[in-house]
Amino acid sequence: MRRVGISAVSALLLLSNSHSAFAEWGLNMTEGVTQLSQNVHGLHMTIFYICVAIAVVVFGVMLYSIIYHRKSRGAKAANFHESTTVEILWTLIPLIILVVMAIPATQTLIDMYDAEDAEIDIQVTGYQWKWRYTYLNEDVDFFSILTTPQEQIDNKEAKGENYLLEVDNPLVVPVDTKIRFLLTAKDVIHSWWVPDLAVKKDTIPGFINESWTIIDKPGIYRGQCTELCGKGHGFMPIVVKAVSKEEYATWITEQAIAQAAAREVKDMSYEELMAQGESVYKSNCAACHQANGSGMPPVFPALAGSKIALGDIADHIDIVLNGKKGSAMGAYAEQLSVSDIAAVVTYERNAWGNDKGDMATPKQVKQQKESGK
């Protein structure tokens, strides 16, 4: 009877093969690119084969009985119904298999918990719905946000190769280096998972978890959030870019300089603000307030024609900087640079039919941020 199920499945497989090649089909756990991920894969395969062996024996006996001990073949029922020996045997044998299995599992687990002597410490912070990476001993700190356009998600455009698994700023790390991740979250619980590294750890608001990896091969490794964290749960991927140590050294220096430059407050024109504002809005605000500013009332209010966007500019900056208590609106003072905030406020006041015509300058935002109002 299982054969029927299997052939039905394979028939369906053939029928439904419309949009991607068979070669791309993932069937099994990845071996990954670290020693640990390979150990985990090894454990997975061992326990899998043990399970298959048990299943073959159990289902084999069952199938044999179903075929040969059926009434329609004239089988007469035996009357045995107890055997202490057999019961003890099939309690002990599984127990021994389990002990055999527990030994390598324990060893791997002990290795996974040894996060000491890391050369690089990176803090991973989960936000609804993006990741923040802070290189603890460097002056580098950035957010990593989904770049798949909303049009692809809404089926208005063809989906790209890395649909839902692409971000603006990947986490860049060197190969052959012990990297320690310190994981936490700002709002709800998220979980940071990159299958190729066999690292999955929950990020919990108010607590710091620890994990580590040593990547063997340069490459781009993709993962996703694996703890339900609200409506954007499926839209906060993780991209890790592993590069050579030299490349990493160059990258981290450049990043530090670029970020220092971005923190400087410079004057920007209205056009510059609007252009930057649109991209900031798309990555940070559109998930709730929607690309066209219409929001999703009552939880996420519309910005087009809203009292805030058309009211006093200081109040508008304030709500972006500090969020709104008791609502889903978070504080962006830590998340966005002052020029980003100036840009997005300007954009919101002058897009989708909002026509205030005024602009927020980075200086003004900085002033307001420092005054704490």
Next chain:
Amino acid sequence: MSHAIESADHHHGPDKGFLRWVYTTNHKDIGTMYLLLALGSLLIGGTMAFVIRAELFQPGLQLVDPNFFNQMTTMHGLIMVFGAIMPAFVGLANWLVPMMIGAPDMALPRINNWSFWLLPFAFGMLLCTLFMDGGAPNFGWTFYAPLSTSYAPPSVTFFIFSVHIMGISSIMGAVNVIVTIFNMRAPGMTFMKMPLFVWTWLITAFLLIAVMPVLAGVVTMMLMDIHFGTSFFDAAGGGDPVLFQHVFWFFGHPEVYIMILPAFGIVSHIISTFSRKPLFGYTSMVWATASIAVLSFIVWAHHMFTVGLPLVGELFFMYSTMLIAVPTGVKVFNWVTTMFRGSMTFETPMLFAIAFVVLFTIGGLSGLMLAIAPADFQYHDTYFVVAHFHYVLVPGALFSILAGVYYWLPKWCGRMYSETLGKWHFWLSFIGVNITFFPMHFVGLAGMPRRIPDYALQFADFNAIVSVGAFIFGLSQLIFVYNLWRTTIGGKGEQATDKVWDEPDGLEWDIPSPAPYHSFQEPPQVK
């Protein structure tokens, strides 16, 4: 049933019409209502599964927005667990426990009435949240804080109240089962002569009494956090979000066994009857059930391997979880040995019972894989887990309920169901369930997280197959509904004999079919 009422029960009978069902204290009426409630919930929860699978048929967002998708996964889980599986087992217990132990009714009939009638209101309230401002609960059926507290929609308060009411109902139901079994067994029926369904339900009832208050506790802590300014689960106020998970899973893991132990009982009866052979290893079955129940209290954190438990904790929960495989294995081996050298026939209940053994074993084996903590880092919260628990709950718990209904229906209503329709129902369900849940193992291993409304392209083909399977499985349940209607209300099907099957074992087969309103007026003697 009317024949039985007039002859055997002339001093008092049921009220007429609708009020009969409101006022009834009869174990059979209440059992029927529980089963109908479960069937209704199954259809509602199934419709929600259709919404989920329709959205996931292709990548991209087609039908629903992510927030509504989360409401569907949450409500589907809650309704199937608390509305379908649990009430169905209580319904079966109501019908069968008195008949199996030779009693006229349950020990506490008025409590029985109340524990049923709480449920329609609890579920009515839960369903109402779908129409509230901000929508229904959208934080998963496991409702992890702080997503379910500080970040929850306002309807969470109604959800909490609804869970409280369900909990009260479950505890009263469990008390009733325990009191009935302890006090109303026929003379001569010692504990080690009790039918296995009675044994498994007795142990289940103790589990319910132990953990339902824990569930009530955890939702009350949520309520306090949301409305009264406490910080049980808020680190900013000195609390701990992980505490929520510990308390929830201390309830949640025994809950898993609450949903499977009675299934073990049902399947044991059916396999023995249709193999025409006594159950192999009755004593070891009882002990295995009891040890599974005890172990269920010390394995809860295997749901939390990735929350950052200390190494020692991780090891403890890995070992204790692996241990559960031993008594579970004993049960499976006993069933297979019962079939071995039997004289088997394959009526619908037996087909479902055999499918139960095969598919529940698959679910059990993937559970063993999940117990290996380092490997669980790759499995956790992916579709591999979804495949695992659906294998134990759908072809596990649900198939056992379907098998039980087919097996005892002729005793309940006095007529045979249509075997042809039953076989159609079985084969479509069996094929559908495997097309639905087997590929989930693959997408899970390949890296698809659970509870996402949209997915990367490499998961597309398997998801399409899964959705097709889900629709086959879901729609084939309508055959079951029709078969039930046809046999009971429709009055079709031949008259059932008192024994119904070929020499089945148990007191319920000694009374007429349909069973009289009060099963045993005179206690039978058990030798």
